[in-house]
């Protein structure tokens with residue numbers, strides 16, 4: 280992200296997105312979010328001819344925190360990791376006996 284500005288009604292972000300096909304080529308994507316939703320502009324060839332381009336998609340995803348990116352000061356930002364799903368409160372049972380974690384992982388020691 281190059282910069283982010285807030286004018287009271289909308290947030291405008293300017294992103295630099297690297298080209299997949301042309302090494303070193305960067306495109307500028309302008310993402311504007313306001314009460315009406317999200318709009319984006321890109322200066323690549325596809326967007327200029329009204330086709331969908333992935334740069335805008337990438338900028339939107341990064342803007343929403345779903346892609347790693349650089350913030351305006353150049354620090355790396357990572358998507359927030361989803362917390363692991365909590366273990367089920369009720370373990371399955373076999374023949375009325377609760378299945379223990381050790382049984383599920385096969386680490387049951389049997390006494391001889």
Ligand SMILES: [Zn+2]
Pocket residue numbers: 306321322323324325326332333334335
């Ligand atoms: Zn584009």
